[in-house]
Amino acid sequence: MKIMKEAMAGSLESSDCLIMVKPSEKLEIEIESIVQKRYGKQIRAAIEETLDEMGITSGYYKVQDKGAIDYCLRARVQTVTRRGCEEQ
Amino acid sequence: MIGRSALFIPASSPSMINASIAFRADTLIFDLEDAVSIGEKDAARDLLDGALGQIEKKNLFIRINPLSSAFWRADIELFLKSGSQGIVLPKATPGDVKSVSEIIKQSNREISVVPLIETARGVEEITDIIQCSPLVSGILFGAEDYCLSMGVKRTKEGREIAYARARLANAAHAYGIEAMDTPFTNADDAEGLNKDAVLAKSLGFSGKAAINPRQIDVINKTFSVEAAELEQALRIIRAMEEAEKSGKGVFSLDRQMIDAPIAQRARKLIKRAQIWGEMSC
Amino acid sequence: MLNAIGREIPLDILKRLKKEPFQGAYGYAEKSLRKEVAFNIVWPGTGKLVNSISEALVKAKFKDGMSISFHHHLRNGDYVLNMVLEEIARMGFRDITVLASGIFECHEPLLAHIQNGVVSGIHTNYMVGPVARAVSAGILDKPVIMRSHGGRDRAIESGELKIDIAFIAAPTADIYGNIDGTEGPSACGSLGYAFSDAKYAGKVIALTDNLVSYPVSRISIDQTCVDYVIKVDSIGDRAGIVSGTTRITRDPVGLKIAERAARVIETGGYLQDGFSFQTGAGSLSLAVASFVREKMREKKIIGSFGLGGITELFVDMLQEGLFRTLFDTQCFDLKSVESLRNNSRHQEISSSMYSNPFTKGAVVNNLDVVILGATEIDTDFNVNVTTGSDGRIMGGSGGHCDAAAGSKLTIVVTNLMRARMPVVVERVTTVNTPGENIGVLVTEYGIAVNPANEDLKKKLSDNRLPVLDIKELKRIAYNICGEPENLKSKGNTIAVVEYRDGTIIDVIPQFE
Numbered sequence: 001m002k003i004m005k006e007a008m009a010g011s012l013e014s015s016d017c018l019i020m021v022k023p024s025e026k027l028e029i030e031i032e033s034i035v036q037k038r039y040g041k042q043i044r045a046a047i048e049e050t051l052d053e054m055g056i057t058s059g060y061y062k063v064q065d066k067g068a069i070d071y072c073l074r075a076r077v078q079t080v081t082r083r084g085c086e087e088q
Numbered sequence: 089m090i091g092r093s094a095l096f097i098p099a100s101s102p103s104m105i106n107a108s109i110a111f112r113a114d115t116l117i118f119d120l121e122d123a124v125s126i127g128e129k130d131a132a133r134d135l136l137d138g139a140l141g142q143i144e145k146k147n148l149f150i151r152i153n154p155l156s157s158a159f160w161r162a163d164i165e166l167f168l169k170s171g172s173q174g175i176v177l178p179k180a181t182p183g184d185v186k187s188v189s190e191i192i193k194q195s196n197r198e199i200s201v202v203p204l205i206e207t208a209r210g211v212e213e214i215t216d217i218i219q220c221s222p223l224v225s226g227i228l229f230g231a232e233d234y235c236l237s238m239g240v241k242r243t244k245e246g247r248e249i250a251y252a253r254a255r256l257a258n259a260a261h262a263y264g265i266e267a268m269d270t271p272f273t274n275a276d277d278a279e280g281l282n283k284d285a286v287l288a289k290s291l292g293f294s295g296k297a298a299i300n301p302r303q304i305d306v307i308n309k310t311f312s313v314e315a316a317e318l319e320q321a322l323r324i325i326r327a328m329e330e331a332e333k334s335g336k337g338v339f340s341l342d343r344q345m346i347d348a349p350i351a352q353r354a355r356k357l358i359k360r361a362q363i364w365g366e367m368s369c
Numbered sequence: 370m371l372n373a374i375g376r377e378i379p380l381d382i383l384k385r386l387k388k389e390p391f392q393g394a395y396g397y398a399e400k401s402l403r404k405e406v407a408f409n410i411v412w413p414g415t416g417k418l419v420n421s422i423s424e425a426l427v428k429a430k431f432k433d434g435m436s437i438s439f440h441h442h443l444r445n446g447d448y449v450l451n452m453v454l455e456e457i458a459r460m461g462f463r464d465i466t467v468l469a470s471g472i473f474e475c476h477e478p479l480l481a482h483i484q485n486g487v488v489s490g491i492h493t494n495y496m497v498g499p500v501a502r503a504v505s506a507g508i509l510d511k512p513v514i515m516r517s518h519g520g521r522d523r524a525i526e527s528g529e530l531k532i533d534i535a536f537i538a539a540p541t542a543d544i545y546g547n548i549d550g551t552e553g554p555s556a557c558g559s560l561g562y563a564f565s566d567a568k569y570a571g572k573v574i575a576l577t578d579n580l581v582s583y584p585v586s587r588i589s590i591d592q593t594c595v596d597y598v599i600k601v602d603s604i605g606d607r608a609g610i611v612s613g614t615t616r617i618t619r620d621p622v623g624l625k626i627a628e629r630a631a632r633v634i635e636t637g638g639y640l641q642d643g644f645s646f647q648t649g650a651g652s653l654s655l656a657v658a659s660f661v662r663e664k665m666r667e668k669k670i671i672g673s674f675g676l677g678g679i680t681e682l683f684v685d686m687l688q689e690g691l692f693r694t695l696f697d698t699q700c701f702d703l704k705s706v707e708s709l710r711n712n713s714r715h716q717e718i719s720s721s722m723y724s725n726p727f728t729k730g731a732v733v734n735n736l737d738v739v740i741l742g743a744t745e746i747d748t749d750f751n752v753n754v755t756t757g758s759d760g761r762i763m764g765g766s767g768g769h770c771d772a773a774a775g776s777k778l779t780i781v782v783t784n785l786m787r788a789r790m791p792v793v794v795e796r797v798t799t800v801n802t803p804g805e806n807i808g809v810l811v812t813e814y815g816i817a818v819n820p821a822n823e824d825l826k827k828k829l830s831d832n833r834l835p836v837l838d839i840k841e842l843k844r845i846a847y848n849i850c851g852e853p854e855n856l857k858s859k860g861n862t863i864a865v866v867e868y869r870d871g872t873i874i875d876v877i878p879q880f881e
């Protein structure tokens with residue numbers, strides 16, 4: 001799968017995260033989180049693992065995290081990726 | 089078993105999903121239908137897929153989108169993958185129940201199908217709906233859409249749904265399945281909820297749906313087996329066992345004839361008390 | 370060195386502050402003294418009215434290095450602290466220590482005074498907003514001293530904390546310095562936190578926007594305490610003073626927790642005639658109070674007193690006859706201000722009477738039950754309401770550890786997690802209240818009882834309340850959220866947390 005267009009998933013509500021994606025040559029992941037100091041590493045790991053499982057190697061991901069737990073981060077990555085890969 | 093209370097949780101909201109785990113509704117119904125906007129169905133499925141990975145599956149139901157929509161096949165795929173106990177089928181017709189049952193019975197595990205009865209036609213076809221699949225373990229009444237289909241105004245007192253309620257409760261008892269009453273929509277009115285639940289119980293419903301976790305306690309309390317009821321049921325069964333030993337078919341307790349239906353009712357009650365005996369807290 | 374609850378207190382801090390490490394909630398008592406106060410006699414024929422803050426400062430012989438105090442009844446609407454410091458800065462004074470019982474968002478101008486060297490030290494009981502963030506980022510060389518309400522009064526009254534000038538924000542004052550908090554455009558109700566300042570400061574200056582002729586009809590702080598009175602345009606912004614926005618939570622999880630907490634009180638046998646009760650003004654605390662009210666009605670209980678920051682809910686309970694009395698150190702809404710003004714059973718008390726540990730008995734000692742919150746609570750029941758999980762200051766004990774130490778039963782109510790942050794943790798970032806004073810923790814996932822309270826634990830279990838080990842609650846939270854990473858300290862101390870008895874219960878390092 002490859003990111004073909006801009007897409008968005010999730011929200012800025014508490015316990016959720018908003019992820020925006022757009023096409024890019026390389027894989028870039030930018031994360032902003034209210035729990036960065038306590039869970040920064042785990043958040044990045046969850047996102048990278050999910051992208052790896054989906055075979056994504058390029059695309060610009062911007063994650064604004066409002067304290068989502070891992071299952072939610074993974075789900076939002078899956079949704080936004082599929083949305084970004086769909087034909088226009 | 090659906091139990092006394094079944095709480096609807098929007099599958100689109102991480103905070104609601106996270107909170108739901110802490111509540112002791114007898115059954116949780118994760119909702120992919122009305123609570124999720126058309127453009128977010130995919131996101132809700134992904135979210136639910138992830139969430140269900142960490143939740144105990146017993147007494148977990150998923151309300152899928154209606155078969156008239158474009159989403160139901162993906163919903164059912166998720167349902168089968170999730171290992172949830174049951175499926176709630178909105179705007180159910182006998183045909184819908186049949187189609188869904190055909191698909192899910194291939195999974196080779198015990199699954200409950202709970203048709204949501206929310207049209208005038210659904211009420212009339214209730215016996216067909218129940219009979220068309222052995223997977224139907226209960227029915228759920230949805231009064232809001234039902235009233236729309238009737239073109240009548242929904243009121244707090246609920247006279248407009250008296251017939252539908254009576255009909256559904258009767259059908260459920262006729263075929264030995266559970267009947268869940270429609271949710272009470274004003275979450276701030278605990279007294280109104282209590283009255284509505286007591287009424288539903290008196291009509292023969294076995295439980296009631298909830299749209300707010302604050303409603304669970306009132307519902308559970310109303311539909312719990314009362315201690316005196318339980319005691320009486322236990323006495324009946326003890327007396328019956330003694331009567332059987334001495335070879336009597338019909339016997340009396342407290343000068344009242346105890347026959348097979350009464351004994352059966354007592355057994356059912358004891359079973360309910362065993363399963364849902366603990367007050368939710 | 371490690372103190373009695375295993376917190377590392379740097380020796381140089383103890384030495385520099387001449388302090389002892391925390392030795393248990395009741396483990397330490399200095400010689401109990403009341404400070405001698407030198408003051409100027411006001412002779413007949415002398416007035417107290419001065420025209421400006423600068424004139425008052427000159428008359429009071431203000432100089433570099435002095436300490437000035439403020440009270441926080443005007444909360445986020447306070448103009449007085451900023452007004453006074455602006456004048457002090459304009460007059461060129463330096464190296465001032467600010468002793469403010471609370472610091473809020475509105476006190477942002479304090480930052481510039483710190484940067485310019487006008488203010489070099491802060492002592493407070495509670496701190497939020499830009500100043501708290503800047504302090505957390507190391508803006509001050511001297512660590513901030515954080516105290517409890519009772520601890521502040523103890524420090525002032527014993528002479529340990531010297532106030533050169535106390536500034537009193539006076540909603541109404543007469544020309545001879547009698548002050549009332551319940552009248553005037555900036556009425557805030559009780560002035561309880563300013564009583565010790567008024568009695569023990571070298572000089573006392575009242576600022577009012579409602580100057581009345583002698584005498585005011587209701588006296589809170591009286592003329593024998595006050596040196597000068599200044600008329601100003603406004604002492605505060607009404608919207609920030611008594612916002613009245615705190616409502617009972619509607620969050621179902623919160624209501625669940627609150628209802629359980631009320632059942633703990635009932636099951637524990639505390640709901641009897643004479644019941645005394647304190648809650649905070651948070652939406653969850655209010656929900657507990659509202660469930661308790663229902664139970665008091667049902668059982669026809671007449672409580673002895675309600676205590677604390679007073680809200681409309683407690684006023685209603687007083688009027689309904691569910692309490693005989695309210696003791697009030699601070700009003701949170703207009704209805705409590707009005708009640709304090711009109712109802713003689715609604716009594717204004719000093720924060721020293723409320724919570725000072727070294728008196729002949731504070732009102733917290735008479736409490737049956739207090740409901741408190743927590744930002745974090747660890748598996749030893751130690752509570753943090755001072756720093757956030759990122760290590761930055763965002764609160765402070767206030768009366769937290771005072772009420773916990775005095776009350777027969779202290780109940781902490783909180784969600785097990787806030788978004789992804791576990792509230793029940795292995796080790797709290799900062800301790801302001803020792804676990805020995807926490808009886809019960811109520812969360813939506815279960816209730817944990819302090820092992821020291823076996824009887825209560827049994828009662829709750831017998832009544833089918835979901836009692837769990839606190840370690841189990843922590844495990845549940847970590848299972849859902851993951852194990853949090855540790856914060857990295859930069860090595861320097863930005864604040865020292867004094868327990869109410871003056872010992873050091875914890876220090877707050879600057880975190881990366």
